[in-house]
Amino acid sequence: MQVTAIREAECPxxxxxxxxxxxxxxxxxxxxxxxxxxxxxxSVTCSNGHSYWVSL
Ligand SMILES: [Zn+2]
Numbered sequence: 001m002q003v004t005a006i007r008e009a010e011c012p013x014x015x016x017x018x019x020x021x022x023x024x025x026x027x028x029x030x031x032x033x034x035x036x037x038x039x040x041x042x043s044v045t046c047s048n049g050h051s052y053w054v055s056l
Contacts, residue, residue, distance in 0.1 A: 009054040011046040018046050022056060 003024045008017045020042060041053045 007054075007056070009044050009052075011044075011048070011050050012052055013050045014046065014048050016046045016048060016050075018044050020044060020054065020056075 004021045005024045007020045007022050009020055010017050040056050042056055043051060044054050045051045
């Protein structure tokens with residue numbers, strides 16, 4: 001079963017915060033882990049149209 005966590009990113013140009021859904025693996029019984037590898041990045045576009053990369 002896949003769960004989605006929400007992270008917030010702040011635009012470096014205007015400071016607007018954008019919510020990013022991040023997949024979380026729940027197959028680990030002790031703790032949920034982010035479903036992304038360390039260092040993975042995602043492209044985000046803020047509400048003012050600025051595109052930037054966010055490290056997950
Ligand atoms: Zn922006």
